[in-house]
Amino acid sequence: xxxxxxKATINGRKVARSAKPHQRLLDFLRDDLNLTGNKEGCxxxxxxxxxxxxxxxLMKSCLLPVAKAQGTAIETVEGLARGGExxxxxxxxxxxxxxxxGYCIPGMVMAATAAxxxxxxxxxxxxxxxxxGNICRCTGYQKIFDAVELARxxxxxxxxxxxLSEQEHAEGDFIGKNVRRIDAPSxxxxxxxxxxxxxxxxxxxxxxxxxxxxHARILSIDxxxxxxxxxxxxxxxxxxxxxxxxFGVFVHDQPVMARGKVRYVGEAVAAVAAExxxxxxxxxxxxxxxxxxxxxxxxxxxxxxxxxxVLHDYAPDNITKHIPIRVxxxxxxxxxxxxxxxxxxSTQAIEHAYLEPEAGLAYVDHDGVVTVVSPSQNITHHRxxxxxxxxxxxxxxxxIMSPVGGGFGGKEDMIYQGMLALxxxxxxxxxxxxxxxxxxxASTAKRHPSRTxxxxxxTREGRILASHLTMICDGGAYGLxxxxxxxxxxxxxxxxxxxxxVRVDTYGIYTNNTPSGAFRSFxxxxxxxxxxxxxxxxxxxxxxxxxxxxxxxxxQDGGTTHTKQxxxxxxxxxxxxxxxxGSGWEQGVPAVRGGARSDLGRSDVRPAVSxxxxxxxxxxxEAAE
Amino acid sequence: xxxxxxxxxxDTLSDAFAAMERHRGxxxxxxxxxxxxxxxxEGRAGDVEIPVLIDVSKIPELSERRVDGAxxxxxxxxxxxxxxDDAVLGRTMPAMPRCAVWFAxxxxxAHATVGGNIVNASPAADLTPCLIAHExxxxxxxxxxxxxxxxxxxxxxxxxxxxxxxxLVTAVVCDALPGYGGSFEKVGHRRSLVISTVxxxxxxxxxAAGRVFEDVRLAIAGVxxxxxxxxxxxxxxxxxxxxxxxxxxxxxxxxxxxxxRTRQEYRRDxxxxxxxxxxxxxxxxxxxDPTALxxxxxxxxx
Numbered sequence: 025x026x027x028x029x030x031k032a033t034i035n036g037r038k039v040a041r042s043a044k045p046h047q048r049l050l051d052f053l054r055d056d057l058n059l060t061g062n063k064e065g066c067x068x069x070x071x072x073x074x075x076x077x078x079x080x081x082l083m084k085s086c087l088l089p090v091a092k093a094q095g096t097a098i099e100t101v102e103g104l105a106r107g108g109e110x111x112x113x114x115x116x117x118x119x120x121x122x123x124x125x126g127y128c129i130p131g132m133v134m135a136a137t138a139a140x141x142x143x144x145x146x147x148x149x150x151x152x153x154x155x156x157g158n159i160c161r162c163t164g165y166q167k168i169f170d171a172v173e174l175a176r177x178x179x180x181x182x183x184x185x186x187x188l189s190e191q192e193h194a195e196g197d198f199i200g201k202n203v204r205r206i207d208a209p210s211x212x213x214x215x216x217x218x219x220x221x222x223x224x225x226x227x228x229x230x231x232x233x234x235x236x237x238x239h240a241r242i243l244s245i246d247x248x249x250x251x252x253x254x255x256x257x258x259x260x261x262x263x264x265x266x267x268x269x270x271f272g273v274f275v276h277d278q279p280v281m282a283r284g285k286v287r288y289v290g291e292a293v294a295a296v297a298a299e300x301x302x303x304x305x306x307x308x309x310x311x312x313x314x315x316x317x318x319x320x321x322x323x324x325x326x327x328x329x330x331x332x333x334v335l336h337d338y339a340p341d342n343i344t345k346h347i348p349i350r351v352x353x354x355x356x357x358x359x360x361x362x363x364x365x366x367x368x369x370s371t372q373a374i375e376h377a378y379l380e381p382e383a384g385l386a387y388v389d390h391d392g393v394v395t396v397v398s399p400s401q402n403i404t405h406h407r408x409x410x411x412x413x414x415x416x417x418x419x420x421x422x423x424i425m426s427p428v429g430g431g432f433g434g435k436e437d438m439i440y441q442g443m444l445a446l447x448x449x450x451x452x453x454x455x456x457x458x459x460x461x462x463x464x465x466a467s468t469a470k471r472h473p474s475r476t477x478x479x480x481x482x483t484r485e486g487r488i489l490a491s492h493l494t495m496i497c498d499g500g501a502y503g504l505x506x507x508x509x510x511x512x513x514x515x516x517x518x519x520x521x522x523x524x525x526v527r528v529d530t531y532g533i534y535t536n537n538t539p540s541g542a543f544r545s546f547x548x549x550x551x552x553x554x555x556x557x558x559x560x561x562x563x564x565x566x567x568x569x570x571x572x573x574x575x576x577x578x579x580q581d582g583g584t585t586h587t588k589q590x591x592x593x594x595x596x597x598x599x600x601x602x603x604x605x606g607s608g609w610e611q612g613v614p615a616v617r618g619g620a621r622s623d624l625g626r627s628d629v630r631p632a633v634s635x636x637x638x639x640x641x642x643x644x645x646e647a648a649e
Numbered sequence: 650x651x652x653x654x655x656x657x658x659x660d661t662l663s664d665a666f667a668a669m670e671r672h673r674g675x676x677x678x679x680x681x682x683x684x685x686x687x688x689x690x691e692g693r694a695g696d697v698e699i700p701v702l703i704d705v706s707k708i709p710e711l712s713e714r715r716v717d718g719a720x721x722x723x724x725x726x727x728x729x730x731x732x733x734d735d736a737v738l739g740r741t742m743p744a745m746p747r748c749a750v751w752f753a754x755x756x757x758x759a760h761a762t763v764g765g766n767i768v769n770a771s772p773a774a775d776l777t778p779c780l781i782a783h784e785x786x787x788x789x790x791x792x793x794x795x796x797x798x799x800x801x802x803x804x805x806x807x808x809x810x811x812x813x814x815x816x817l818v819t820a821v822v823c824d825a826l827p828g829y830g831g832s833f834e835k836v837g838h839r840r841s842l843v844i845s846t847v848x849x850x851x852x853x854x855x856x857a858a859g860r861v862f863e864d865v866r867l868a869i870a871g872v873x874x875x876x877x878x879x880x881x882x883x884x885x886x887x888x889x890x891x892x893x894x895x896x897x898x899x900x901x902x903x904x905x906x907x908x909x910r911t912r913q914e915y916r917r918d919x920x921x922x923x924x925x926x927x928x929x930x931x932x933x934x935x936x937x938d939p940t941a942l943x944x945x946x947x948x949x950x951x
Contacts (some may be wrong), residue, residue: 026655045656048686067685069757070842081759087683088760091656091704138755156841157754302652305696462691542785635750635840638733 032093035103043090046302050074050085052093053100057341057443060221061101061130061214063429065159066461071126071280072158073379075134076100082138085158100309101130101214104137113137113175115188115343118204120171124162126211127429128381131158133212137173144180148173149637156635161343161378161430184528219398219426220383220458227385228297230447230457231304232440233311234467235286235293238536239320239333240443242285242313245294250307251531259307260443267415271438273542274507275344277336280413280442284380285318287335287501288538290466292440295632297447297455318385320536324498325475335501335534344532345507347514351586352525355563357490363480365561369554373498374471376543380429381464386444393420394445399428401435401542412443414449421445431554433542437469437504446602469504469541472497472532474513480558486573490525491518495551499532506532509540509547515550515587519559520596521577526586564614571604571611651689652698658707662819666792668703669815676701678817680711680726683753683759684769706762711819716741721783721825725818727765730755730774742823744831744850748779751835754842762871764818767800770810770875777804778850778868778876779833783823790819797822804875829854829864830935835925845871846912847919851927855891859938862886867924867946872907872916879904882924891932893946900924925950 027042034057043052053059053076065071067086074085077099078092110118113136123129132155139146139154146154151172152165160168177183191202210216211638222457247259262269262283269283270276281292294311298304321327321335327342334340358364384398394414400406403423428435440457447455459467474497481490495513499506500543510530518526530551532540543549563573585591603609655672659665669676679685689697705711711726714735721741732738732749739746752758752775766776767787777800785800789812800821803811812818832851833863837843852866865886870876882899891894900921907916929942929951 028656046650046652068690069683069753072754072756075756075789078759083759084756087681087686087757089656089679089682089686089702089704091658092682092706092760094658142755153750153840154755157756170829227839301652305650309696460691464828466691635835638750639746 028094030090030093031095033097035098035100045091047090047151047214048086049076049088049090049093050097052090053085054221058223059100059102061219063127063130063218063379064220064458064644065127065381068461068620070159071128071131071379072135073131075131075138077134077138082134097378098241101134103530104133105213106609107226110209111137112178112188113140113172116171116175116178117168117212118208119202120167120174121189121202121205121208122163122167122171123205123208123211125378125380125428125430126216127218129211130158130214132160132168136168136175138177139172140176144176144637146176147637149640153635153637159379161376218380218383218429219385220380220456222347222385222397222426223457224387224454224456226387227454227456228299228447228451229301229304230295230297230444230455231301231308232292232443232457232463233294233296233308233313234463235282235291237286237315237317238322239318239335240286240315241318242282243316244314246312247294247414249310249312250296253298253303253307253310255303255395256296256307257299257453258297258447259294259311260446260450261294262351264450265413265442265444268412271409271413271442272503273402273436273505275336275503276409278502278504280446286315287373288536290463290538291501292443292467294619295443295447295457297451297453308640320534322537323533324496324533324535327533328496328531331501333536335536339534342504342534344534345510347510347528347530349514349526349528349586351527352490354490354492354527356527358479358481360487362484363482363562364479364566365482365558365565366477366479367554367558367561369476369557371471371474371550371553373473373538373540374543375408375465376430376432376434378430378432378434381454381459381461382435382440382468383458384441385454385456386441386448388448388452393422394449395422395424396441396445397424397426398441399426399430399431399435400438400441401431401433402438406438406441409438409532410442410445414445432544433505433546434469436542439468466538469539469543470500471545472499472506472509472540472550474498476554478554478558480555480562482566484566486562486568488521488523491555492527493517493529493551493554495530495554497532497550498535498537498540500535500537502539504539504541505546506540509542511547513547513551513647515585516548517555518586519552519555520579520594521574522579522583523577523586528586561616562584567613569611570614571600571609574600595599614628650696651686652696653700653702655701656704656935657701658704660707662708662710662790662817664706665703665705665794665817668701672701672703675699676703678703678705680704680706680762680765681728683757683761684765705831706760711764714738716825719825721823723763723821723823725762725820728759729753729761729763729766730758733758741825741827742779742781742783742831743826743829744782744833744852744931747786747831747833748775749825751775751848752832754833757842763821767804767821768810768812768818770804770806770808772807772874772876772944773845773848773871774876775835775845775848778848778870780821780823781876781878782850782852782866782868783826785821785823787818788820788822789813789816791815791817795819801878806874807907824893826852826854828935830931830933831931832927832934834927836919840874847871847916847923849920849923853928853931853935855932855935855937859921859936860941861890862888865928867927869906869920872909872920873910877906879906890939891940891941896925899928922950
């Protein structure tokens, strides 16, 4: 295996080092040169967290074999802040509040730098287009575009350099003010280290064997070939768990690695710690598992029928959680109603797709404390669960929360921290696991897919008399946050409206799909989608403006919710007012909009999606000729 | 993960052929690598171990591009971004800049190559419809000689080409079409980094008055196993006056092009809209008489 001898100039310094022929430029920068401002968000050229300049041209370093760097001059995000002073663009990102989780930000800063180098006068549309190869999941992009426009104007002298300074505000006066995020400089400079960027001396690399089957009994696991490989330091399966093997946010129904059977495709079955990731991957491939396939169920309603495959012995009906709420008499409400609408709604699974794939590092410290560093959104609970799993007193278990490169609820579950702890204990060396994007997609929680049937009764004037909602959610193979999501869905599902008669049933169901878990809005989305959609349909049938029907029913100060919560001040009406004004709402029943919209073509209305902003000047010139 | 024991970057074609001969049966030729690296990942090929990778992108001949009378010769390793920053290519291949701007993103275009796009033979390849509208011929070389094959015959099906063992794509030779107006219409699930659900390349030449179609070339991709020309419509427009009635007539011609596995009805609607929009845009860029089409017609479709 002839190594490559790479000679290149990196951030102005000459580098001459050998590299493995299969390494990508990204690996070389991160693993060999410790330039971890270059992130790996996807490894497939889709996200732009790894963008670097190669001879002045921006490229994605995950798509470049390191051999392509031979003889080139490379500039990474670490090279932008010369002498430690942030570049104009980096300062503008700080000023505009353009960094949130920060994981996409080094790549964004690089793409923005490239955009303004290509056209120092690029308008917002062209900036959007030139940043098209970089993905952000937190900001909604607007603050990023604001930052690039701000930098452009400062660079071109249209704005003074002071435009980059913090806005003055009185001590303690923050609302509505431009307040600096104190962590932004570490993010715009690429200096902040996420778990996957951290290294420890003697650290091993972890890879996980995952189930190819949705539902199967494990007859045997043979790890002998993997253990015999050079460079493999530890292999674990469920037999390595010394304590009570179970975790979950509400019910501890998930083993650290599959125990007895697998319940979804992607479930962890075994894990390997080795001297390098390639050896770890080869070792994982050498583990032999014999499965006996079991009938599987992939639909929540089918899973509720008698005779359906059962996932967990403790729940023979496959119900993870049922939340019922009863207020008044819905049938009496429907009988008194002038209009009754009934509709079915469904929503799909959604992946959080935070730019930082799951990663973690674990070690046993000098006092025997098992320490796990990971972007966990729930470290205290993880610590308590892990203590039981590894049968140690809580004082011998420590969790450190690394910067979270986007979570949105998806990092609440202790999916991999248990394996890390066990491998650190077994090998007595630090271990690190970094998920691939595909692994993250396949094995971690999703938003609950749902089916909702909603019946609502209204008076002629638009007042809601009754709401009867039944939602069935696919919770997937393990409980995770399902119970909480069902509660929230039931509590918030009827909407912020005073309704005298309410009947709600939400069900979280076990299936052999990827587990569902926490995701922003936590159940409210699914049920409120049904309620709000029905309100729009009712508005149309009753000849009311959608804002009007909501104001008629809105909770008022001092009201009581259908779960008997007393409300102090209610801001809903003010929110509706602001929304109506801010959106340029055209008043009337919903049916007046659509093709007849008078706002299409107005300067503040977004045109249809297209590309080619960079041709605009060219087209004008052609037209003039 | 793509694992190799050796990564060779030859400087000359003869070195490349020598390496191919030396490692026969154990190598894969790469150029931009923008398809190869994502291919070797979970969900697609998984971990792939290829003993030798031969990177042909540094061979000077493969990056040459020149206009040779009636033809444009593109070295196979020409990065796609050149269609956006080389004015000569923009002038002689007028739909190409519009196509390139929709191709992946600026960063991937910087090293994704023309040759790679056609060898990859995706049914949704963005460059291929443009190239076949230029009557592109693929130049194939071995250590012993060269042959040329029309791109339409080179592309056999999804992922399948006429490339033989030991052969390299060295160049693509296209009709130079200065004076044509070009457009490229594409839709996918988002703007950048997106695989075409439908894409359409349009090249139009009008008479001096900007009223009569002298030549029309249309090619579509994303809806059939290999990109194809829409010759029926091309023929119906050649020599005909530009008018809204004629455009509507050809857009409504019954075409049996949509063979996709999914969303056929949607794609048929898009094809109709793209034909209208693409022909209007290309005609305008070809210098159409501004009075040839009613204003509201343009606002509706283009």
